[in-house]
Amino acid sequence: MILKSFEVEKNIKILLKYRIMLIYGENIGLKESFKEKIISLFKDAEIVNLYNEDISKNKDIVINEAKNISLFTKNKVIIFNQASDKVLSDIQYILKNEKQTNIILFADILEKKSKLRSFFEKEKTIALIPCYSDNEITLRRLVQSELKNYKNLNNDVVTMVINYSNLDRKNIMSNLEKIKIYFEKRILSQNELETLLNTDRNEFFENIRDAALNGEKSRLNGLFDNFVFNKEETFLYLNAINQRLIKIKEIQDQNDMHNNLELALNKMRPPIFWKDKPTYMKLLKKWDKKRVLEAIIYLGKIEKEIKNNSSIDHLAIVRNSITNICSNSWTYF
Numbered sequence: 001m002i003l004k005s006f007e008v009e010k011n012i013k014i015l016l017k018y019r020i021m022l023i024y025g026e027n028i029g030l031k032e033s034f035k036e037k038i039i040s041l042f043k044d045a046e047i048v049n050l051y052n053e054d055i056s057k058n059k060d061i062v063i064n065e066a067k068n069i070s071l072f073t074k075n076k077v078i079i080f081n082q083a084s085d086k087v088l089s090d091i092q093y094i095l096k097n098e099k100q101t102n103i104i105l106f107a108d109i110l111e112k113k114s115k116l117r118s119f120f121e122k123e124k125t126i127a128l129i130p131c132y133s134d135n136e137i138t139l140r141r142l143v144q145s146e147l148k149n150y151k152n153l154n155n156d157v158v159t160m161v162i163n164y165s166n167l168d169r170k171n172i173m174s175n176l177e178k179i180k181i182y183f184e185k186r187i188l189s190q191n192e193l194e195t196l197l198n199t200d201r202n203e204f205f206e207n208i209r210d211a212a213l214n215g216e217k218s219r220l221n222g223l224f225d226n227f228v229f230n231k232e233e234t235f236l237y238l239n240a241i242n243q244r245l246i247k248i249k250e251i252q253d254q255n256d257m258h259n260n261l262e263l264a265l266n267k268m269r270p271p272i273f274w275k276d277k278p279t280y281m282k283l284l285k286k287w288d289k290k291r292v293l294e295a296i297i298y299l300g301k302i303e304k305e306i307k308n309n310s311s312i313d314h315l316a317i318v319r320n321s322i323t324n325i326c327s328n329s330w331t332y333f
Helices: 005-010 012-017 028-041 052-057 061-067 085-097 115-122 136-146 155-164 169-182 190-213 217-224 231-258 261-267 274-286 289-308 314-327
Strands: 020-024 046-050 076-080 101-107 127-130
Touching: 005 012, 005 028, 005 127, 005 136, 012 028, 020 028, 020 085, 020 115, 028 076, 028 101, 028 169, 046 061, 052 061, 052 085, 061 076, 061 085, 061 101, 085 101, 085 115, 115 127, 136 155, 136 169, 155 169, 155 190, 169 190, 190 217, 190 231, 190 274, 190 314, 217 314, 231 261, 231 274, 231 289, 231 314, 261 274, 289 314
Parallel strands: 020 101, 020 127, 046 076, 076 101
Antiparallel strands: none
């Protein structure tokens, strides 16, 4: 029996009708959300998590777990992660012979020729929930559903939550949780909401800045994948990196006088917060004065070119510039 994911989101208790279910697809955030909600549905049950590697060690583990019912709990739920056609025969056996255990299978993308997917599509007593990639419509529906009991909820609020979450379901769910905590009286304010969400966005870009300055290419690419650059903030991005480089140069100038990095850090005005000192110490070991000056000059030329040429892709240039800072490559265009 195929169930639509948005219908399950509206009423997770619909899953109580089915003892065995398969949740599959590319939408990791949605699958994680379903897993959390299902576990809360069976909060008094014994929960057992299994993986493919468990089957490799013991091919009968799924059936054995289904048979092994504890005397101390009413229900048992087996959550099988990374499910594939390998578990089909076990599911068929349990469906026919074991009536007390609930089985929830989670899988990645399953092609139409998948035997496991085909079995769940045809069998009426078990549930199949495809989790396709989100689009703006599904994300808007999610935000509206989660905040439906809040005053002042409107299209602008929904759009703000989606945009500040970079169109990512996991980020949206995290931000919705913060909204629910912050607006405990369930009265939304757009100004306060923007401040709340923008703080997280600023922190995220600070992670991008630090990854670039530390030369962490893999981490930088991962952060890029989860951050949507905003054209209106073009110069803020450049300035955030430039200010960090200027601070490094000021510390280096202090160190020229004292020949002691620790003392140079302590002499800085305004003072550098204690928790930021290890970050600066790490950067000071990576960046010599020559490279710092080259990077500052480089960012200045990038900023000038963007200001003087409205036809170029500002965000592509900013992203390339950050990558070049990371790799110590002063390529302009």
